[in-house]
Every structure is written in C-alpha cells, then in structure tokens.
Amino acid sequence: MDERQGFGDRLQAAVVATSPLCVGIDPSAVLLERWGLEDSAAGVEAMGRMIVESVAGIAAAIKPQVAYFERHGSKGYVALEAVLASAREAGLLVVADAKRGDIDATMSAYGEAWLSDGSPLSVDALTVSAYLGLGAMDEVIDRAARSGRGLFAVVASSNPEGRSLQEAVTASGRRVEEDLLEEMASRNAAETASTGRSVGSLGAVVGATRTAGSLPLSSFAGTFLVPGVGAQGATPADVGALFAECPTGSVVVNASRSILAAGPTLSAVAAAATALAAELRAELA
Amino acid sequence: MDERQGFGDRLQAAVVATSPLCVGIDPSAVLLERWGLEDSAAGVEAMGRMIVESVAGIAAAIKPQVAYFERHGSKGYVALEAVLASAREAGLLVVADAKRGDIDATMSAYGEAWLSDGSPLSVDALTVSAYLGLGAMDEVIDRAARSGRGLFAVVASSNPEGRSLQEAVTASGRRVEEDLLEEMASRNAAETASTGRSVGSLGAVVGATRTAGSLPLSSFAGTFLVPGVGAQGATPADVGALFAECPTGSVVVNASRSILAAGPTLSAVAAAATALAAELRAELA
Numbered sequence: 179m180d181e182r183q184g185f186g187d188r189l190q191a192a193v194v195a196t197s198p199l200c201v202g203i204d205p206s207a208v209l210l211e212r213w214g215l216e217d218s219a220a221g222v223e224a225m226g227r228m229i230v231e232s233v234a235g236i237a238a239a240i241k242p243q244v245a246y247f248e249r250h251g252s253k254g255y256v257a258l259e260a261v262l263a264s265a266r267e268a269g270l271l272v273v274a275d276a277k278r279g280d281i282d283a284t285m286s287a288y289g290e291a292w293l294s295d296g297s298p299l300s301v302d303a304l305t306v307s308a309y310l311g312l313g314a315m316d317e318v319i320d321r322a323a324r325s326g327r328g329l330f331a332v333v334a335s336s337n338p339e340g341r342s343l344q345e346a347v348t349a350s351g352r353r354v355e356e357d358l359l360e361e362m363a364s365r366n367a368a369e370t371a372s373t374g375r376s377v378g379s380l381g382a383v384v385g386a387t388r389t390a391g392s393l394p395l396s397s398f399a400g401t402f403l404v405p406g407v408g409a410q411g412a413t414p415a416d417v418g419a420l421f422a423e424c425p426t427g428s429v430v431v432n433a434s435r436s437i438l439a440a441g442p443t444l445s446a447v448a449a450a451a452t453a454l455a456a457e458l459r460a461e462l463a
Numbered sequence: 464m465d466e467r468q469g470f471g472d473r474l475q476a477a478v479v480a481t482s483p484l485c486v487g488i489d490p491s492a493v494l495l496e497r498w499g500l501e502d503s504a505a506g507v508e509a510m511g512r513m514i515v516e517s518v519a520g521i522a523a524a525i526k527p528q529v530a531y532f533e534r535h536g537s538k539g540y541v542a543l544e545a546v547l548a549s550a551r552e553a554g555l556l557v558v559a560d561a562k563r564g565d566i567d568a569t570m571s572a573y574g575e576a577w578l579s580d581g582s583p584l585s586v587d588a589l590t591v592s593a594y595l596g597l598g599a600m601d602e603v604i605d606r607a608a609r610s611g612r613g614l615f616a617v618v619a620s621s622n623p624e625g626r627s628l629q630e631a632v633t634a635s636g637r638r639v640e641e642d643l644l645e646e647m648a649s650r651n652a653a654e655t656a657s658t659g660r661s662v663g664s665l666g667a668v669v670g671a672t673r674t675a676g677s678l679p680l681s682s683f684a685g686t687f688l689v690p691g692v693g694a695q696g697a698t699p700a701d702v703g704a705l706f707a708e709c710p711t712g713s714v715v716v717n718a719s720r721s722i723l724a725a726g727p728t729l730s731a732v733a734a735a736a737t738a739l740a741a742e743l744r745a746e747l748a
Contacts, residue, residue: 206568245565245572251583252540254576259537279562279592280530281622283491287530298536307564309594309617311624332594337566339596346631346639354631354639 184369185303185328186377186401190427192238192271197455198427198462200273200403201233202434203242203261209435213442219253222246226261229438232447234268236455239302241403241432244276259298272301273403277332279307281314289318293327303328305383305403312361323369323379328401333358334393336385336406358382359393366399377401377428386412386431388420396423404429407454408436414454418461431458469654470588470613471662471686475712477523477556482740483712483747485558485688486518487719488527488546494720498727504538507531511546514723517732519553521740524587526688526717529561544583557586558688562617564592566599574603578612588613590668590688597646608654608664613686618643619678621670621691643667644678651684662686662713671697671716673705681708689714692739693721699739703746716743 205215205222213228215221230240242261247254265272278288291297292304303322306315308331315329322329334344334355344355352360359382366378378400384393386406395402402421406412414431421429433454440450490500490507498513500506515525527546532539550557563573576582577589588607591600593616600614607614619629619640629640637645644667651663663685669678671691680687687706691697699716706714718739725735 204569206572208568243569243572245563245569245576248576248584249572249582251576252537252544253583255537255540277564277592278530279564279594281620281624284489284528284530287491287528287534291530291533291536297534298538299533307562307592307594309564309592309625309628310620310622311626311628313624314622335566335595337595337599339566339598340594341596342633342635342642343594343596343628343631343639346628346633348627348631350627354628357627 182326184323184326184373184375184377185379186428187375188302188326189238189271189328189401189430190377193427193430196236196238198430198458199237199451199455200239200241200430200432201229201237201437201451202275202432203229203240204434204438205246209438219250219257222250222254223257223260226257227264228442228444229447230261230264230268230270232444233451234270236448236451237270238430239271239273240265241273241275244274262299262301271303273303273305273330274299274301275305277305277307279309281310285315286317289321293318293321293325295325301327303330303381305330305332307332308358312358319365319380328379328381330381330383330401330403331358331362333382334384334388336387336410336412355393359398362400363394363398370399377425384420385410386417386420390420390422395421398424400428402429404431407431408433414457414461417458421462426463429462467611469608469611469658469660469662470664471713472660473587473611474523474556474613474686474715475662478712478715481521481523483715483743484522484736484740485524485526485715485717486514486522486722486736487560487717488514488525489719489723490531494723504535504542507535507539508542508545511542512549513727513729514732515546515549515553515555517729518736519555521733521736522555523715524556524558525550526558526560529559547584547586556588558588558590558615559584559586560590562590562592564594566595570600571602574606578603578606578610580610586612588615588666590615590617592617593643597643604650604665613664613666615666615668615686615688616643616647618667619669619673621672621695621697640678644683647685648679648683655684662710669705670695671702671705675705675707680706683709685713687714689716692716693718699742699746702743706747711748714747
C-alpha cells in the first residue's frame, strides 16, 4: 500500500465538495437524436464532453456507460478516451460502467486497462460483475486499493430480473447478495485497518429499489453506487431511508435519463443536475 | 426470424468440417514476451493474426479474450478489429470473450456492438454474464437468433471461486446454474421449434472441471463452450464423459495456453492444435 489517498476517501471528499450525484453518460441512439447529434463516434464524444461541462462542480462523479461507446468500435473507444480526459480536467471522478467480470490473469488485464496510471482508459473506479466469484478478482482488488482507485461490484441490482439469482441461498445460509456484501465488507475492514483510510476501496452497486433492512449496509465500510432513481421508480427519499445508517459521502446516486432528457442545452442539463443534487444532499447529509 | 442459418447449426457444420476445438487468443504480456513480440497494440495484433493463420482449417473457432486487447485502449480495439477481419477471411468462427452483462437498453447496445452486420466488432458469438438476470437480455437474445449469431452465457465456470454463487439455491429449489441452463434450454426449444434449426442460438459456458450428471446437459438443444482443459486440469476424456449425451458438433472446447505455449513458430502452434483437435474429435464424435 503506498501513500495515496484511497478511492473511498476521495469519493467522500468529492461528495462533500459537490453532492452525492453521479451523472451517467449514456449516449444512446435515442438520446443522440434528441440532442441533435449524429449517431457516430463524434456524436458520442460531443455528448460526453457536453455532459462533463454541464455537471462539473455539481456532481461528484460521472459514469460513462461503456456499451454506448463500444457500439462504435475502436472509434468509440477513441471518443471514450477523450471524454475521460475531459472529465479528469474538469475535476470529476470517473466511474467506468463496464461490468467487467472474469478470472485470474484475464481479470488482471482488465485492471491494467482501467485502473493503471498510464492507460488511456484510466479511471477512478470500474464496475465489475462477480458471477465467477469475487475470489477470482484478488489481484485487481489489490491493484485498486494500492493505486487509490475503486471497484464497484454489482450486489443487488435495481432491475427485477436479477432478483432470483441475487436472492439465491448459498451454502452459508445467506443470500448471494449478502455473501458478496459481507466478503467485500471484510476486505474493506482489513484495508481501513491497515491504511488508516476511513472508507475502503471496494464499493457495492445496490439499487435504490431495494428494501431498507434487507442488507447489512451500515457495516460495509466501503462506498455505494446507487442506480434506480427516476426511470426505475425510486425517489431520493427511498435512497435516504435505505442508506440512513451509512456515513455521509459513502453513497452516490447515479442518474442519467432524468438529467439528460433536459438537454441538449448545457444550462438546462446543469439545472436538472443541480435540482437532483440538492434533493440528494438533503436526504444523504 | 429471417432465413439465415442459426449459430448452432453453423457451429455444428464447422465442428464437423474441422474439429471441436476453439483456440483462445490471449495475448497477455507474458505470452507476448515469450513470442518475442512487443507489448503493444501492434504486438497484440501480430499475435492474433499468427494464431488465426496457424489454426485455420484445424479449429472450428477462435476466441479472442477482449481484456488483452482492451489493455491497449482504443489502439487495442483497432488491433482487435483487424484480428476479427482476418479470422473472417480465414473462415473461422469468432467468439468474442467479453462476458458482457447489463440490462435492457445497455445490453442492447452491446448487441449492436458485437452482433450487428455493419459493426467493426461484428462476431459470430459473444460471451455474456447473467448476474443481472437472463430476462434483462431479451432483446439481444432475439437479435442473436435473428442474425444467425450466438450468445454463450457463463453457467458453470471452471474456476473454484465461482462455485458458491453458481450452486446457490433459488426460489425454484434448483441451483443458479440449473435455473440458468433450464431458462436457456426453453428458449432454445422455442427457437428450434419455430425455425427448423436443429440447435438453438443460446450457448452455455460449462467448465470441463464440472462433474458429469450434475447438470441437465443432454436436453439443452444449444451449444456448449468448454474451458478448463489443460491449464485447469481437465482432460479431453473428461469432456467426452461430461457431454456424452450431447449431439456431435454442439460442443467446442476452448484451449489457449496449452496451444500458444508451442509458439511462436506457426507450424508448432498448428501441430499443437492438430494434436488436441484429434484428441477432442475422438472423445466428442
């Protein structure tokens, strides 16, 4: 472990300085058309840069959804690299929403791609998916902690189709989502104990549509990335209730459609982000 | 459903014409060095093209592991596009190992990236990960079937860390891996019934390290992509026993390290592939 500040502490500082809002960059074909942009790598890059410019200083982070860049192949990745650079310059934390999930050397290669200082795809945190087991990701978990970066593993998603698997009961007698959260909590506890960081580098994606009390969130000692507000029906108040016992600055709410629908005028996007940021601050202070 | 041949039938034809071998393209830093290639996008592309040239006519398919291309950012994706094009020219089926997994519109964007005629990343099949539920991937499942392409969802992985989640028991009383296989089998059955295809477009990743009899493989009516032979300790005979009841041509075994370690001489790679292909043919005929 070097002397860098950990991702959890960096996120906390960013939330305190701005708000618990993370704005999703989802340049879908539908949204590009609505913004009067071409459905091309250039259009995707333009939208990404516009969102960065609009929400800098209002949101703690942006979350580019990599799928929408990948639609345009390598040119889409050139666009993504440009958007990542512009977000860094604007002082926004960047969470790449890629939901990578593999084992051993392959997972480490994803770590090199997304969580390395010199990489063109370098971000502050990466979303991951643990169907193959969190234990197969050891190296990349260490890399994140060491380099002051974070990982957000999907634990309890906001969509109904994920419930069956996430609520399945393991040999421990607990649900998959509980086991995963507990495994991550124990790694966060070890990290905070050994580094003096107040929040660990492992984050959990927990949908705002989940029920308060169904998961041991207060002892997590890591960060939470929360989808499901707006389009999927949850409210800022739901988030406030769900994470009531969690430290200020450990929770960021991702919103995309509800904010981007206000575009393409930058001031309108900023106004929509400002309004949601204020609501979230009130619930999560 | 248009008149295209389905992926299952295409894979079956390729296996019959060549072998049940799928060669993984895993241009890791370690392997690049061993082959005397630079750890750069150019090195990754060179290795990919060399593998394609070596195994065309011997293997049914190649499986580029996207993580190793992504290490080099957008330039790595340019290299990947070049390797995909060279594989198409060589008549190899291409399975992109990307383990994408998301919901709704985001998942559809992955479908547009990987399973579309005009896309630079167009492949024959894509690996996916269903932590968020297979039901959240409806559109991309339909897209695959419609366009003569396939999806391989990870069901029972070859690594030990995945067991806890994959064996967790759902509300149906079955294990996660059984539920997923059954859900896919029923979609494959519907597809074959409505199209006259003999094998459905949905494939399952099932590790060769799994025990025969532990999963209902014979009624799957789709394809299987099988890792775990060689490096992870399983043998061609294990694969033969595990898939004894499955139709010829519905199973392909992925091998990478055991074949690529023979390089960099193309003839040595071809010889290693030929030897394994013969063993697999003997077990899976």
